[in-house]
Amino acid sequence: MYSLIVRNARLNDQIVDIAVSDEKIAAIAPAIPEQGQKEIDAAGRMVSPPFIESHIHLDATLTAGEPKWNESGTLFEGIQTWALRKQSVTHADVVNRATTLLKWQAAQGVLHVRTHVDVTDPKLTGLKALLEVKEAVKDWVNVQIVAFPQDGMLSYPQGAELVEEALKLGADVVGAIPHYELTRDYGVESVRLAFRLAEKYDKPIDIHCDETDDPNSRFLEVMVAEAIRTGMSREVTASHTAAFGSYDNAYAMKLMGFIRRADINFVANPLINITLQGRADTYPKRRGITRVKELWQNGLNVSLGYDDVMDPWYSLGTGAMIQPAHMAVHVSQMTGRSEVMACYDMVTSNAARTLGIAERYGVAVGKPADFVLVDAPDKWEAIRRLAVTTHVIRGGRVIAETRPPESRLLGERITFTK
Ligand code: 17E
Numbered sequence: 001m002y003s004l005i006v007r008n009a010r011l012n013d014q015i016v017d018i019a020v021s022d023e024k025i026a027a028i029a030p031a032i033p034e035q036g037q038k039e040i041d042a043a044g045r046m047v048s049p050p051f052i053e054s055h056i057h058l059d060a061t062l063t064a065g066e067p068k069w070n071e072s073g074t075l076f077e078g079i080q081t082w083a084l085r086k087q088s089v090t091h092a093d094v095v096n097r098a099t100t101l102l103k104w105q106a107a108q109g110v111l112h113v114r115t116h117v118d119v120t121d122p123k124l125t126g127l128k129a130l131l132e133v134k135e136a137v138k139d140w141v142n143v144q145i146v147a148f149p150q151d152g153m154l155s156y157p158q159g160a161e162l163v164e165e166a167l168k169l170g171a172d173v174v175g176a177i178p179h180y181e182l183t184r185d186y187g188v189e190s191v192r193l194a195f196r197l198a199e200k201y202d203k204p205i206d207i208h209c210d211e212t213d214d215p216n217s218r219f220l221e222v223m224v225a226e227a228i229r230t231g232m233s234r235e236v237t238a239s240h241t242a243a244f245g246s247y248d249n250a251y252a253m254k255l256m257g258f259i260r261r262a263d264i265n266f267v268a269n270p271l272i273n274i275t276l277q278g279r280a281d282t283y284p285k286r287r288g289i290t291r292v293k294e295l296w297q298n299g300l301n302v303s304l305g306y307d308d309v310m311d312p313w314y315s316l317g318t319g320a321m322i323q324p325a326h327m328a329v330h331v332s333q334m335t336g337r338s339e340v341m342a343c344y345d346m347v348t349s350n351a352a353r354t355l356g357i358a359e360r361y362g363v364a365v366g367k368p369a370d371f372v373l374v375d376a377p378d379k380w381e382a383i384r385r386l387a388v389t390t391h392v393i394r395g396g397r398v399i400a401e402t403r404p405p406e407s408r409l410l411g412e413r414i415t416f417t418k
Pocket residue numbers: 057075079150177208211272307308313
């Protein structure tokens with residue numbers, strides 16, 4: 001007996017039924033004759049593995065305007081504004097805001113979230129709160145925590161020790177911020193330190209790297225060298241790498257070859273870097289985003305994050321991953337037929353590789369029964385329509401439902417399809 005059968009779902013251009021038992025996908029076939037304890041008619045909608053948020057700051061989320069707004073819109077006023085808000089951070093404050101955002105995400109089909117948490121706080125308040133949240137939500141969303149030293153590993157008192165303490169307390173991933181260290185030398189040392197900690201505690205690495213338009217910010221090459229030296233590749237993620245978009249082509253071309261050797265992951269955050277970067281430019285004005293299309297063309301793993309929802313760096317957002325995918329199409333000019341679809345993969349399967357969960361991810365027999373129904377027939381249409389996720393299934397249980405919008409003009413149904 002199947003606990004759940006989803007009928008008439010579109011999977012790779014085929015209409016199938018999907019049966020679930022024991023919290024796993026038990027069968028996928030054009031027509032499953034048995035009855036399920038519960039049945040859902042997908043009505044031709046696409047079934048997709050769940051969305052994945054590969055880069056967000058849940059400790060700062062939902063603080064936009066507190067205690068002031070980021071009027072310049074720069075990364076640096078964002079960091080300064082967060083430093084003010086950080087003074088009033090409490091355990092309950094972080095638990096409440098992070099939990100609220102995780103609910104928004106899960107309701108929209110995001111079932112895996114990698115969050116950075118600022119550990120440049122001697123009390124590690126945000127970290128302790130997020131460790132508690134991670135445990136409390138584990139039945140409906142999988143959270144990974146990056147120990148992120150916002151004010152620097154070497155430029156903030158005891159910064160490196162705080163990162164290490166966070167790992168001892170249970171942080172899953174080692175973070176760093178080399179471009180924001182006081183000197184180039186500190187930046188290089190911070191990357192090396194991150195790799196040493198990763199080896200010591202057997203953890204992956206995710207570094208805020210070169211989040212600046214400064215073409216001389218070249219910490220990505222240091223990450224690549226460390227990844228090659230240690231043999232870590234898939235466990236290493238370079239987040240932001242905005243400066244890669246400002247490097248001259250001769251250097252970028254050489255670097256791309258080294259990156260291919262290292263085979264590390266990249267995370268771009270198109271919603272926020274299109275707004276935070278380029279602020280020192282007049283015209284022409286740079287886009288402030290890493291070379292997403294070229295990395296993808298070179299066969300590297302690129303995923304996308306929101307980075308922020310309603311915080312000092314970005315005051316908009318809902319957490320729906322179709323939005324950064326949609327923005328990446330525009331900012332990275334990935335408008336070709338296969339390019340648009342690739343942007344969908346960047347918030348699903350590529351992100352699973354970034355988080356190191358690819359083995360238990362995907363819509364296939366034997367995988368955990370974690371999947372979503374999206375109100376569109378395919379990836380292209382999902383992005384074009386900024387489609388809503390109508391059903392979220394986690395462990396074979398329907399945990400969220402959203403009614404898709406329906407438009408009528410003078411009584412006529414308008415479907416927005418050609
Ligand atoms: N901190 C940082 O250094 N960069 C960012 N984009 C955010 C926080 C959101």
